[in-house]
Amino acid sequence: MSDEKLQNVLSSLSPVARQLDVPPSGRPAPDSSYVKLDTNENPFPLPPIVMQGACAALERQYLYPENDNISLREAAARAYGIATDHVIAGNGSSELLGLLYRAFLTPGDRVAMLSPGFSFNRKLAMLHAAQLLEIESAEHHSLPIEELLSGSAADAKFVLLANPNNPTGAFVPLADIERLLARSDRLIVLDEAYVDFAPDNGLRLLSRYANLLILRTLSKSYAAAGIRVGFGLGHPALIGRLRNIQNVFSMNVIGQAVGISILSHRAAYKDNHRHIRDERQRVAAELSQLGFCVTPSHANFVLAHAPVGQDGRWWQAALAKEKILVASFPDKSLESCIRISIGTKDQMDAFLAATKAISARTRRAVASCAPYPADRQDTDMRAG
Secondary structure, three states, X not given: OOHHHHHHHHHOOOHHHHHOOOOOOOOOOOOOOOEEOOOOOOOOOOOHHHHHHHHXXXXXXXXXXXXXXXXXXXXXXXXXXXXXXXXXXXXXXXXXXXXHHHHHOOXXXXXXXXXXXXXXXXXXXXXXXXXXXEEEOOOOOOOOHHHHHOHHHOXXXXXXXXXXXXXXXOOOOHHHHHHHHHHOOOEEEXXXXXXXXXXXXXXXXXXXXXXXXXXXXXXXXXXXXXXXXXXXXXOHHHHHHHHHOOOOOOOOHHHHHHHHHHHHOHHHHHHHHHHHHHHHHHHHHHHHHOOOXXXXXOOOEEEEEOOOOOOHHHHHHHHHHOOEEOEOOOXXXXXXXXXXXXXXXXXXXXXXXXXXXXXXXXXXXXXXXXXXXXXXXXXXXXXX
């Protein structure tokens, strides 16, 4: 295509699309020699009984998937103790989040999000020419209710809360969320992607508050990140409108089958969840001994502030040299942090061994650069 033709094509893009940079081509996924602890995956295989459903679905690959995901929605309704018309199923909870932006926002509208939060919301807000208000909390484990109800957030179309939060792992008491629901007439979106690792959940609030929408996913708790299954739970009037704008055949037959099987066999994951909670505690304790400050976590990861004077990106790069992948963040409040997903015991042993080795090398390097002793300086000067 000639440059002139290309410019004509690009000039026809919407104003918002023209603002977006072309992303790089990307890199191939790391090979199996890396310990991947950077994207909060649950690294365990599907239980055999769930895998049977996936294999059976492959035999129906020539058929379109079930439209409106009705069987999967029925399975979720049974699992969560609600009616089917209270459930929308989607290609991961990220698809459902995108539906919310499309359904609620027009250019110039505002959305409020508890910060730090899911960075994908920044892109979604930009795509809809909306303003994302990031409301910080002085305490990670409390909800800034007044800030979410007043000021610039007062006219936000909806409020986004993740509980437990990513990337901090903090869990806000349900009583705080209920107070916000009771005082607000706007939609409160409660993202419970990590709730199976937490002490409580918001399901009981659904019958009391029509302005609540809960998002769930099978990616974190149920080791199905690559299969992409998510749910929205809320009032039928809202759920019905979201279903009405959802893409036709939004899920594939494997995702539908695996989702139904997981929801029917959640007890098969008890050992998985117990392992992650136990390893989370062990990793937090050992990092603390190395001088990291670890935020108490109720998710399948820990957020660790590096020792004073050290940088999160530096630690990310140093661990990558040891073939250990962790996450770091550009946000000013998180510059000193790394986030470590909880994996298998062998993976966490490898991470801790690499971290200890790097810490030891760092201490030796600092010691070798210690200030010249004052008494030695005086002696050398007199000798000169």
